[in-house]
Amino acid sequence: MANRVTGDEARRIKREHLGVGDRTKHRTRTAAPLKGLSREPGAQQRVYRFRVYPTAEQAAQLARTFGACRWVYNEGLALRAKAWEEHRVSLGFAETCRALTGWKRLPETVWLREASSTVLQQSLRHLDSAFSRFFRGSAKYPRRKSKHRSRDSATYVRSGFRWAEDPERPGTASVTLAKQTTPLDVRWSRAVPPGQLPVKLTVTRDRAGRFFLSVLVEEFISALPEAFLPDSREPKAVGLDLGLATLVTLDDGEKLPHPRLLRQYEKQLASLQRDLHRKRKGSKNREKARVRIARLYASIGDVRSDLLDRFTTRLVRENQVLVVEDLPIRNLARAATGRGSRRKAALNRSLSDAAWGELLRRLHYKCAWYGRTLVIVDRFFPSTRRCSSCHTKGPKLDVSIRAWTCTECGAAHDRDTNAAVNLREEGMRLYWTVAAALPPGQKPACVIRASDLVDLAPAA
Ligand SMILES: [Zn+2]
Incomplete structure (x- = not known):
């Protein structure tokens, strides 16, 4: 400085x-430790x-x-x-x-x-x-x-x-x-x-x-017993692909939709918005209309929060290792500007943005509570472009393409499921790299972030 x-x-x-003002009465006293640090x-x-x-x-x-x-x-x-x-x-x-x-x-x-x-x-x-x-x-x-x-x-x-x-x-x-x-x-x-x-x-x-x-x-929250694959000492792992249309896709193909994009809310919101714009600015009725919209948003938020809570708890209970992508969240949200459908896309992005942040935050602390490991894969890992069957890296896929077929091995892929499988594999590679460097019997930390492991080049 x-x-x-x-x-x-x-x-x-x-x-x-x-x-x-000057410090006076406390000048000679040593500071008491902060409450937050004294747990x-x-x-x-x-x-x-x-x-x-x-x-x-x-x-x-x-x-x-x-x-x-x-x-x-x-x-x-x-x-x-x-x-x-x-x-x-x-x-x-x-x-x-x-x-x-x-x-x-x-x-x-x-x-x-x-x-x-x-x-x-x-x-x-x-x-x-x-x-x-x-x-x-x-x-x-x-x-x-x-x-x-x-x-x-x-x-x-x-x-x-x-x-x-x-x-x-x-x-x-x-x-x-x-x-x-x-x-x-x-x-x-x-x-x-x-x-x-x-x-x-x-x-x-x-x-x-x-x-x-x-x-x-x-x-005191006690860690859960470790989750292994059946009949093995291999930790059970899951890959999560975060998306715009579907909030989360798991590597087994399960999809969690975005609650905001459910039709019932879309219709209700549109009609309330029309209502609001018909009311005079500054009027009592306009304030009432605003509160109705705020209430609807609040209840959508509650649905989302409840959904994320149950979803993340289940994932953390069932799996020992959870793998996600380190998303350039802010850049994604800023990418779309313009009118009409693109504006809607921007809105969906900003909503997904909030939901992703929430999801990661919950996975983070639940992994810490229950003795699980969250692996955050580098954002440059080509999770979408790589074929999960033969590991060939294909061309860049436009967002509109939801399914594709590998030109090398002929495997048919759902875009998001394929990405989730790739993430799980890459995440486990990182997990084992970290685990191998630890003394026997010691479990890896609750978060492994690929960007912190600078000396590990990502697999092709
Ligand atoms: Zn292939």
């Missing part, structure tokens, strides 16, 4: 130009999500809290940007927290006091993580949160909520949030692990106006 200002000069700039060895963090029905008063307080969190996030972002651009001073989480103390004293932002201060600090913590991801190179520069684009969310750490477990129903509790006087009406659709205090709670509101409570707990 060029000409970064530090030391006394930085402290002066922070105090005089940025509204960041017990072997414990996994797991989120349970429940629907919540707040009272009108609670909903209004939460709405103000969401607004305050968004404001603090954006203000913290602006401050960190200004500090660097104008003064070459870098601010971290602690400094933005001290600035927050100042904001709460200003007459024009005194309403910030209506939200719990730990909740606002968590918002700054999220900002700090966004910056860390940016500095690591794994994300773009943090963006401002907008009322329309971003999801409403507020995170409560342990001091920000009261959790009284119900002795009649272990794993459920009476939950009261900071700055609220009455417990939330939570629909406990399942029990969280009983007898422990959650690490943190997150309350969210989706575009359809539904409230949810996410409960983060630490629990």
Whole structure:
């Protein structure tokens, strides 16, 4: 970092130009370890999500809290940007927290006091993580949160909520949030692990106006017994080809369709969209129409989430090794622009995009939970063009071609199934390469990424 200002000069700039007070009372105290880092060895963090029905008063307080969190996030972002651009001073989480103390004293932002201060600090913590991801190179520069684009969310750490477990129903509790006087009406659709205090709670509101409570707990999840092929010590493996028309195709030919593309939703959505465009802008009826569309999207999202959850759990239970392709997800989503059918294609892509991300994320953590291995094959591996029977690499196939016949060996292929078979084979090659380098009896890590194994040239 060029000409970064530090030391006394930085402290002066922070105090005089940025509204960041000096550290005073904590100066001599050593920092306590972060909660997130102090978990017990072997414990996994797991989120349970429940629907919540707040009272009108609670909903209004939460709405103000969401607004305050968004404001603090954006203000913290602006401050960190200004500090660097104008003064070459870098601010971290602690400094933005001290600035927050100042904001709460200003007459024009005194309403910030209506939200719990730990909740606002968590918002700054999220900002700090966004910056860390940016500095690591794994994300773009943090963006401002907008009322329309971003999801409403507020995170409560342990001091920000009261959790009284119900002795009649272990794993459920009476939950009261900071700055609220009455417990939330939570629909406990399942029990969280009983007898422990959650690490943190997150309350969210989706575009359809539904409230949810996410409960983060630490629990010990025991790995499943290893899955072998019948009568052998060969791990059972599955290849997954992610696509646009079909969300996932397995190497045995099984296909998981994309729920958004189901006809029932297409028709309903089209009619609701027509409805919306007939209403006057800014009118009450238009807002109602918007909410109806948001509700439909929310329920499509629920269907997708449920589908992905059951699908990934089944795959992880049945197989020891799961192989996917490292997709250039962002490039794919950007590829299509234009009108009509191409625009629809772009939409399908962006929806698939989200679903793929979700799918990979779930496979990732479930493999970690249950002692499975996820192999991520390099994106340049010609999974579609290679014949899975004779391994001849054919010409590039247009997206419209769903089935083809190998000119070398005459095998007939379904495009996606063939790709899935190739992925499984390539994935197992990588798996064995990694396994061979380990001491006997030790299993490979839960993720093998081909791009990390630079010295291994992909098979032709
Ligand atoms: Zn062939």
